[in-house]
Amino acid sequence: MARRTAPASYRLAQRQARAIERDLLSRVAGQIDRALLQSTQRLEALLLRLPGTTPEARLRALRASADVFRFQRQRLVQQMERALAAGRRTSYADVIAAWQDAAKRAATAVGLPNAALGAVLTPRTTLLAVYENTGGAKLFRSLLSRAAADGFRAVDDILRAGILEGKSFEVLARELRPFVKGAVEGGAGGGATAAGAFRTVRFNATRIAYSEIHNARAEAEVQHFAEDPLIEAVAWRLSPDRGTNRGPDACDALAENDFYGLGPGVYPVDAVPLPPHPFDRCERVPITRPLARANDPKPSPGRQTNKVDVPHGDSLSDAGRRGIEQQTRAALVGSHVAV
Numbered sequence: 001m002a003r004r005t006a007p008a009s010y011r012l013a014q015r016q017a018r019a020i021e022r023d024l025l026s027r028v029a030g031q032i033d034r035a036l037l038q039s040t041q042r043l044e045a046l047l048l049r050l051p052g053t054t055p056e057a058r059l060r061a062l063r064a065s066a067d068v069f070r071f072q073r074q075r076l077v078q079q080m081e082r083a084l085a086a087g088r089r090t091s092y093a094d095v096i097a098a099w100q101d102a103a104k105r106a107a108t109a110v111g112l113p114n115a116a117l118g119a120v121l122t123p124r125t126t127l128l129a130v131y132e133n134t135g136g137a138k139l140f141r142s143l144l145s146r147a148a149a150d151g152f153r154a155v156d157d158i159l160r161a162g163i164l165e166g167k168s169f170e171v172l173a174r175e176l177r178p179f180v181k182g183a184v185e186g187g188a189g190g191g192a193t194a195a196g197a198f199r200t201v202r203f204n205a206t207r208i209a210y211s212e213i214h215n216a217r218a219e220a221e222v223q224h225f226a227e228d229p230l231i232e233a234v235a236w237r238l239s240p241d242r243g244t245n246r247g248p249d250a251c252d253a254l255a256e257n258d259f260y261g262l263g264p265g266v267y268p269v270d271a272v273p274l275p276p277h278p279f280d281r282c283e284r285v286p287i288t289r290p291l292a293r294a295n296d297p298k299p300s301p302g303r304q305t306n307k308v309d310v311p312h313g314d315s316l317s318d319a320g321r322r323g324i325e326q327q328t329r330a331a332l333v334g335s336h337v338a339v
Helices: 008-049 055-064 066-110 114-120 127-164 169-174 194-227 250-256 318-333
Strands: 231-237 283-288
Touching: 008 066, 008 169, 008 194, 008 283, 055 066, 055 127, 066 114, 066 127, 066 194, 114 194, 127 169, 127 194, 194 231, 194 283, 231 250, 250 318
Parallel strands: none
Antiparallel strands: 231 283
């Protein structure tokens, strides 16, 4: 399939979608940081209020605070859920709007009547709600809850270990200061301290937020591409920013394999792969077609092959290569399908 140059308005929409995603992630990450800082500050205040002379007395005091501890965890999860749910909804709605505007501009430029745009002019903005009601929201909420529970469990273990070592509540509270003061940068880990455990919660929550905002953007784009009569198929393009990744992954396989006979990395609009891993930055780029073919059915061939060739796979272990193959097949099976 020849790759036609996308109209200028589509290229602009692609840039706008990236900017929407980037700004939303920054906003949601800031809200997650504030929720975590509040939670950490409450824990610090609780520790400073607890009495205790011997390790045994301090353990009794900590056990007596279990309900407060549990409430803090639930409150943190609720705050993160609200921030992420709002980010997902905004990502979907704003990206749909950007592509809708691009389609109208492109149609005007080539003389396509508004009547031919059909659903593009009245985008089905309820699709994200349908997606969430069928499990999308449940998944990210369970992941957030697990991240917070794991983090608070780690904090609890660290506090108990510290008490058994003879540390006072004042000392344990002081160990939270690096996080409270804003030292939240960095990835997972940070040492076996309460501050380190909260950094891990932050890393995991931000990873979930990035993935879900990106997934909502992908859902909006693919649903639009399926409706736009000027778009024939979708190309999977690798991001120039691969983050910390230094080797091939499922995205390379999706970009370079020809699974549908449309060309390497080209997919029918009803079978665009889902983002295959957290922090995915790849782009879905529309392949346009001439105005004369705007009313033709869009190509929808079946899968031509299930074989996955991993680019530069020789540099990987057998297990690494098999993992990428499995991840690629999972992304293909979970393809977006316009309904």
